[in-house]
Amino acid sequence: MACSIDARARNSPTALRCIGIILGLFALVLPSVHAEPTLDDAELAVVSALRKMASGDALGAQRVLEPIIKSKPYFQLAQLVYADALQTLAGRGPELSIAQAQAQLRALRQEALVRSRYVLNERQARAMPANALPDVLIKAADDVRHAIVVDAQASRLLLFERGPQGLRLTRDHYVSIGKKGARKDREGDQRTPVGVYFVTARIKADTLPDFYGVGALPVNYPNEWDMRLGRTGYGIWIHGVPSDTYARPPRASDGCMALSNEHLSDLLRIQNTLEMPVIIADTLNWVSPDDIQRQRREWVKRIEDWRTDWESRDQRRYARHYASSFETGGYDQSSWLAYKARVNGQKKYIRVGVKRLSLYRYPGEHDMVVASFEQDYRSDNFAQESQKRQYWRKDIDGQWRIVYEGAVRLSPEHLRGIPYSARARLTSLD
Template structure:
């Protein structure tokens, strides 16, 4: 039996029809772009039948029917949806409007005495975010700008567009990277970026999962799981940002989803969606990119960006091996920090260490490159480093933050390292 909990007039059919004035795209199609060593521009596509049966697909089918004035079809679809998810407040809301439309026209949003205004505003914004995504998501036509290169041993990447309330899950498999999931999410009450403890904002940057919180210790408001990320990261600490406890977690069991800005800074995902990702999020060091807006770019542009930067990166490595101190220093910004030394003290240290060496050999493997959201022209680069010289050898995982800086005789600027550390 359907639990008929209605919010009459919260979202008008007039509003829905106006919002869906343009055509609805086809169900999400998997996107493939080769991102490992043999990087090319070949795309391949395949439909994911499971995506076409998601809750969001049913919701969109209903809204398209409303737009086309097929109210009986819309009502049937919404009945199907709330049978499956009676706790889905937005679905109940639209279902209530459909029932009311049989007796009288809907003249406004929440246009009745005693309407809970905060709920009206939040649910309306949830509807708007979901609709806007389906109307504007480029699907198979483009690729998120922040994924530049993935190593072969890195399987999953999470990309969150805070401004659109969406989470995209990508799998690095075989010769390409595939879009495996596309989910609605809720973020911090006060938006982004996070700067200090208690500001109820969601961070902007490149992060990674750390572990999972035991389910038996979680209050109900975190739903079916919680997976912390490593905020603040190295760059956040350099900028003096504070706070912690940023998680990707579920929602209370009596609701299907939360309104777009409802958390204290975390990423809140519907429990059904979180369950589909839990093993991925529980894997430490899964990249999580949190962005306030995503530029979707053509695969050829991704290739060109990667190739231009990797040429600079390889020159940095060769300059280190050359024992030419001045040439090596050119790859480091005057703003450079490593958590212990600034540019001047680091330069002095390097000059002293390298003075007595006869040779240096540096090998790099498992290179990953991500664009850094919220920072103009910045890349975060992580790799395994095998260092050898005549008097010392080491293996380590290194992370560098590269920034494109103005330089003479070029309009494009020059990539230099502003932060570097061993993980």
């Protein structure tokens, strides 16, 4: 199949499909492809080869892709572009058996466009300040060594790792999401959820079908907010791909996030993945370190005000932190505050410790932040340590208030998707 745009091939059906790929790339800004430490060499090579094919340099495309073809024989997009280059160099007609594989060709075209658009245009066009972060990463507790952020629209999974200056971007991977895109709402809708999630388990390859590749990292969908909104479904994982595949099309799963086995292996090598945040957004807003620091200070003070107001046993001060829409465990705002007034009124003192505080802006919701922390509660007649999660939302008067608060636990729906040996064998929805 030749993607040459010369007179001999210009009008053939297969050539027109190839031209569609190239024109899609010409619609982008096409700067030089510079290697970046966070991007994958194979991906950069494919995008560089596509650019060379678009400019008529089939020999250059062949040379760029030769090592990739040898090291990653199942990278179908690389194979397709490489075959185009060889056919063009041979001066042969464009018709190949792949012309019959319409669905596969469309999928590869989408993969080419998504990868190229990101590498050649969107990422470089951001002009991000040094050490910029997505605004969802307000604060990660000091012992949170890694965080995952998914840009669903761009089909990217970003891995952030803690360094001397805090979290920094270290890996930037192509990822496949749900067939119908993002914003999961109900079971079977073939969408990937948007929100703040946490890794809950690590599943080894030897317990899974080959379809899931080298392993899986389940996340806690549905989370507390999903359940509050009545969202259904379960079994949302980050997993690999079949052993005879390098990558899947941008939208190919039933809701999971599928990485190449090579890239998923990188994640599985992280020693402590439990409770690692996985924040899935439609698209990302990158901000400067100064902006993150400002937001962090504001939120640490807000949590501290809540903590000291609870310790004060002053019901008016405590109540001001809870929204009229607050719900938790069968309580609404009125019944919750009545319950807390009764309990707090019986105490001689209350001491509340907050440790390991993490703060994440909730994507897909207007002005919502999730606080996750260890709470050490002490009073004259009771003591308890727990992992707590709060959902804060900006009210109509501009004040931030809590709309959900509760101890961290896994929902029955989520547990259905984790194949522990003590349970019946269960797989993800994908």
